Amino acid sequence: MKLNNLLQLPLVLASLLGPTSVSCEHTSNWAVLVSTSRFWFNYRHLANVLSLYRTVKRLGIPDSQIILMLPDDMACNPRNAFPGTVYSNADRAVDLYGDNIEVDYRGYEVTVENFIRLLTDRVGEEMPRSKRLLTDDRSNILVYMTGHGGNEFLKFQDAEEISAFDLADAFEQMWEKKRYHELLFMIDTCQANTMYSKFYSPNIIATGSSEIDQSSYSHHADNDVGVAVIDRYTYYNLDFLETQVREPSSKMTLGDLFDSYDESKIHSHPGVRWDLFPGGEPGGRERLVMDFFGNVQNVEVDSAENATEWKEDILALGRKIAELRKRADEADAAAVEEKNTSTPEQMFVRDIPKKIRAAKVEVDNTWWGKKAIGAWALAGCSLVWLAGTYLEAP
Amino acid sequence: MSAKTEASEALEAEGSIVEDTATAKNQEVPANAVNVAPKKKEPPPESPASIRLRQYVIASFWAIIILVGLPIWWRTTAIYRAKLPLDQMMDWADGRACRPVFPLRISIEADALQDHEAQHLLRTTQHALDDLNEFSAHHLRLQLSQPANASVETTGLSAGAGDEEVALTIRLLPGTTTQADLQAYSPILDIQYTPNQVPSSSSSASSLANYIANTLRGLFAEEQAMIAYLLSTSSAPPERSPKALSPDVAESLARWTTRSLKYSRTYHLTFSLFTPAATPSSWDIEAALEEYMKPLLASFSEISNFTIDTQVQLYATPGVSGNVLKKEDLSGFINAAEWPLSPSIGGAPTVNFILYVGDMEVEGGGKSWLIPQWGGVVIQSDISDLRPAMLIFSNQLMSLLGAPEAGSLPLRLMTLVRVRSAGLLLKASGTMGSLARLTLALPSISIPRSVAEGVYTTIEHLRKACDGLGGKEGLENARIAEEAAEKAFFEKSMVGQVYFPDEHKVAVYLPLLGPVGVPLVMGIVKEFKAWRKRRRESR
Numbered sequence: 001m002k003l004n005n006l007l008q009l010p011l012v013l014a015s016l017l018g019p020t021s022v023s024c025e026h027t028s029n030w031a032v033l034v035s036t037s038r039f040w041f042n043y044r045h046l047a048n049v050l051s052l053y054r055t056v057k058r059l060g061i062p063d064s065q066i067i068l069m070l071p072d073d074m075a076c077n078p079r080n081a082f083p084g085t086v087y088s089n090a091d092r093a094v095d096l097y098g099d100n101i102e103v104d105y106r107g108y109e110v111t112v113e114n115f116i117r118l119l120t121d122r123v124g125e126e127m128p129r130s131k132r133l134l135t136d137d138r139s140n141i142l143v144y145m146t147g148h149g150g151n152e153f154l155k156f157q158d159a160e161e162i163s164a165f166d167l168a169d170a171f172e173q174m175w176e177k178k179r180y181h182e183l184l185f186m187i188d189t190c191q192a193n194t195m196y197s198k199f200y201s202p203n204i205i206a207t208g209s210s211e212i213d214q215s216s217y218s219h220h221a222d223n224d225v226g227v228a229v230i231d232r233y234t235y236y237n238l239d240f241l242e243t244q245v246r247e248p249s250s251k252m253t254l255g256d257l258f259d260s261y262d263e264s265k266i267h268s269h270p271g272v273r274w275d276l277f278p279g280g281e282p283g284g285r286e287r288l289v290m291d292f293f294g295n296v297q298n299v300e301v302d303s304a305e306n307a308t309e310w311k312e313d314i315l316a317l318g319r320k321i322a323e324l325r326k327r328a329d330e331a332d333a334a335a336v337e338e339k340n341t342s343t344p345e346q347m348f349v350r351d352i353p354k355k356i357r358a359a360k361v362e363v364d365n366t367w368w369g370k371k372a373i374g375a376w377a378l379a380g381c382s383l384v385w386l387a388g389t390y391l392e393a394p
Numbered sequence: 395m396s397a398k399t400e401a402s403e404a405l406e407a408e409g410s411i412v413e414d415t416a417t418a419k420n421q422e423v424p425a426n427a428v429n430v431a432p433k434k435k436e437p438p439p440e441s442p443a444s445i446r447l448r449q450y451v452i453a454s455f456w457a458i459i460i461l462v463g464l465p466i467w468w469r470t471t472a473i474y475r476a477k478l479p480l481d482q483m484m485d486w487a488d489g490r491a492c493r494p495v496f497p498l499r500i501s502i503e504a505d506a507l508q509d510h511e512a513q514h515l516l517r518t519t520q521h522a523l524d525d526l527n528e529f530s531a532h533h534l535r536l537q538l539s540q541p542a543n544a545s546v547e548t549t550g551l552s553a554g555a556g557d558e559e560v561a562l563t564i565r566l567l568p569g570t571t572t573q574a575d576l577q578a579y580s581p582i583l584d585i586q587y588t589p590n591q592v593p594s595s596s597s598s599a600s601s602l603a604n605y606i607a608n609t610l611r612g613l614f615a616e617e618q619a620m621i622a623y624l625l626s627t628s629s630a631p632p633e634r635s636p637k638a639l640s641p642d643v644a645e646s647l648a649r650w651t652t653r654s655l656k657y658s659r660t661y662h663l664t665f666s667l668f669t670p671a672a673t674p675s676s677w678d679i680e681a682a683l684e685e686y687m688k689p690l691l692a693s694f695s696e697i698s699n700f701t702i703d704t705q706v707q708l709y710a711t712p713g714v715s716g717n718v719l720k721k722e723d724l725s726g727f728i729n730a731a732e733w734p735l736s737p738s739i740g741g742a743p744t745v746n747f748i749l750y751v752g753d754m755e756v757e758g759g760g761k762s763w764l765i766p767q768w769g770g771v772v773i774q775s776d777i778s779d780l781r782p783a784m785l786i787f788s789n790q791l792m793s794l795l796g797a798p799e800a801g802s803l804p805l806r807l808m809t810l811v812r813v814r815s816a817g818l819l820l821k822a823s824g825t826m827g828s829l830a831r832l833t834l835a836l837p838s839i840s841i842p843r844s845v846a847e848g849v850y851t852t853i854e855h856l857r858k859a860c861d862g863l864g865g866k867e868g869l870e871n872a873r874i875a876e877e878a879a880e881k882a883f884f885e886k887s888m889v890g891q892v893y894f895p896d897e898h899k900v901a902v903y904l905p906l907l908g909p910v911g912v913p914l915v916m917g918i919v920k921e922f923k924a925w926r927k928r929r930r931e932s933r
Contacts, residue, residue, distance in 0.1 A: 025652060027652055027766045027767045027768075028767065028768075057730070057731050058731070060713070060725070060726055060730055061730065062728075062730030062731070062735065063730070063731070064735075100731065100732070113889065116889055117886075117889055120884075120889060121884055122884050122885065122886050122888055122889045123884075123886065124886050129741065134743075136656060138652065138767070163895065165895075169836060172835070173832060173836075176828040176831060176832055177825070177828050177883060178824075178828075247726075248713075248723075248725065248726040249722050249723060249726070295725065295730065296725050297725040297765050297766060297768065298652070298725075298766060299721070299724045299725055299763045299764065299765050299766075300649075300653070300763060300764045300766070301721055301724065301756050301758070301760045301762075301763040302760050302761075302762045302763060302764070302786065
């Protein structure tokens with residue numbers, strides 16, 4: 001019997017690994033959208049991020065699963081000729097700021113440390129859930145970054161920079177703690193492709209706007225706003241997402257998205273890194289755009305025929321529960337009764353001080369101790385003073 | 395000897411040059427004066443005392459640097475890394491430290507049988523069970539119940555500590571047909587048998603024993619499969635991998651893990667009513683919750699706690715329109731951009747239940763669906779009676795919490811306790827392994843003492859949980875272990891810019907080392923040269 005089992009083992013493992021890896025789907029989608037530069041002339045970086053924010057929201061990722069980092073407030077900048085709005089196109093058709101935007105990290109909160117803390121979830125208890133990346137091993141994450149960068153670094157707020165090594169280590173920590181299922185990393189900055197060159201964790205697809213020693217350019221300026229409003233690489237990504245991925249049921253793949261890049265239009269050489277992804281390039285190309293930019297969940301529909309059957313089942317459940325509750329109540333009642341009979345007046349007494357306490361500051365039990373220490377300190381000071389005057393006197 | 399003569403010659407030569415320049419000064423500057431090396435005037439010879447003093451000064455500078463400066467620099471730039479029991483942590487992660495076993499005690503109550511008959515039946519049934527069972531981690535153990543426990547029916551779910559260990563009680567009742575009947579409110583299985591099935595003490599097998607064994611196996615098959623699946627997806631050594639799960643069972647179990655929420659001590663339930671127009675603007679949710687939801691939640695109390703809130707939203711348009719919804723559109727039904735379904739209430743994960751007022755239906759006629767790890771949706775046109783919706787919600791809640799699908803409620807809950815403790819145990823063990831690997835992989839990350847304490851707490855409770863798997867004690871310990879492990883891994887101070895390129899280090903130290911280092915090094919070099927010269931001269 002034992003031997004038989006052992007012989008079966010390889011078969012067992014094969015049969016187990018086969019179906020699990022196939023049916024291992026993601027159950028939630030998260031997006032981390034980061035702009036790293038402040039000041040008015042970097043208007044386009046915030047517009048990049050806000051356009052992408054609008055797109056992923058349109059495709060179904062709820063606000064609670066989008067982490068938006070904006071280091072500056074362009075809408076309320078005094079130089080903004082259109083106060084309260086941000087546009088990413090000179091036609092000013094869509095106000096990206098709108099009235100339904102949730103910025104999670106703003107202004108000076110956008111730092112390298114906070115970004116790495118967000119990714120690795122090393123945050124204090126005081127951090128609200130809306131500012132945390134609460135992902136698990138079934139979450140697909142889109143990480144989009146834009147700003148000013150260079151060879152293997154990206155500047156944050158003109159004050160500090162994140163290196164490609166830090167980013168790679170952060171992703172490794174995420175992978176080690178099973179904080180993502182698959183991750184799409186997009187970056188639009190100068191020499192962007194160097195930023196993902198150090199990654200070493202599996203299940204990551206990375207893409208960037210420009211090669212080493214290449215700049216990433218802005219697309220066009222709005223003369224009334226007075227600055228460039230969007231970057232080329234982001235513009236053509238959005239162009240694809242807006243025109244080809246119209247609704248959440250779209251079947252466009254990442255391969256389609258990356259094939260749509262036209263280097264003559266983008267003016268730099270966008271790169272894609274497939275080698276970390278299981279299945280390599282062919283496997284990655286087949287991934288749907290909606291796997292990262294949308295929120296596709298495999299719902300389980302309760303069919304109509306089944307309904308009556310398990311409704312009855314649940315009726316029984318309800319009855320059981322009622323029964324259980326009755327019994328529990330009886331037990332409780334018995335317990336209470338027991339308590340009542342043993343210490344009735346105690347319960348009564350306990351209730352009243354509780355009510356008073358709720359409205360009062362905590363009672364200080366060490367009141368006398370504190371008084372004594374204070375008195376001693378005063379006495380000590382005066383003794384020192386007396387000693388000083390005595391010594392000075394002669 | 396020769397060196398000395400050379401030196402004296404050099405001195406003489408110098409002397410002659412001095413004279414030359416002196417004469418050159420006396421005469422007007424000759425044309426060849428530029429070629430003559432300018433003569434330096436030697437300082438008066440130093441006294442040995444001042445030489446010694448200078449040596450002391452230099453030595454004391456260096457002594458301060460080496461004895462005070464270096465240790466301070468070392469202390470202040472060193473990263474504190476508490477010692478972690480890496481071997482133990484890896485043992486847990488690889489499943490070497492713990493062999494998860496779930497011994498389930500099943501007590502048999504056979505008042506109608508003679509003692510020796512009962513004993514014999516017990517032995518043969520146990521034998522039959524052992525033959526059927528191929529998965530050693532999940533083991534059913536039979537015992538004869540004590541007469542004192544005969545009144546199990548009155549204890550029910552709220553069984554005292556004494557019979558907490560017993561997973562199921564079998565009551566053998568004489569009857570006319572052979573049939574098994576699982577009681578609905580308590581873990582009791584009534585088995586009726588015909589008198590001729592009672593095994594005689596001579597026979598080694600009996601139909602009744604086989605019948606009991608098969609019934610038990612059927613009852614616990616789902617639980618066994620769940621635990622087997624959990625163990626197989628963890629990194630336990632392969633020889634512990636359970637029997638083969640057939641592909642469709644494996645697939646349904648994969649769906650089960652996809653569907654069920656991660657374990658949490660507290661869940662937050664949000665019940666929302668969304669209406670496309672201004673009416674209805676209220677629903678009788680409180681009474682419905684009181685009637686249908688609260689009792690169910692109360693029975694979950696030893697696994698998880700729940701907090702509840704409700705909301706009504708008028709003029710809510712869903713993400714997809716039409717009277718018949720396609721299945722692939724359903725995930726877009728929730729209008730995430732506009733419907734206020736924020737999970738950031740409190741610290742607990744939120745389970746959403748949505749009642750949408752409308753008369754649309756899904757292809758095939760269904761009117762409700764479950765969104766994995768998120769919640770459920772019910773479409774209902776008339777909300778005067780909330781009972782159907784509540785019943786669907788309670789069923790969806792059971793699935794979302796990961797309860798098995800078959801069996802009576804008490805059995806399902808007890809299975810859930812065991813499955814959850816196994817899951818937590820594996821998760822905490824995995825976290826230990828992640829932390830150990832991370833410690834080795836990132837040598838520049840600091841490890842505060844609290845992390846080490848957390849690791850020791852985790853390992854202690856993991857050990858306890860591993861010993862007490864199968865009961866509520868095990869769940870409690872696994873929960874503590876998992877919490878401590880998460881806290882240790884996500885220690886707040888274990889972050890920082892971990893990577894410093896060498897250029898950065900040079901850039902930081904050069905402004906300090908340049909101005910300070912040059913005089914120090916030059917001082918020692920000059921002194922060394924002077925010392926060598928003196929030695930040569932004295933020889």
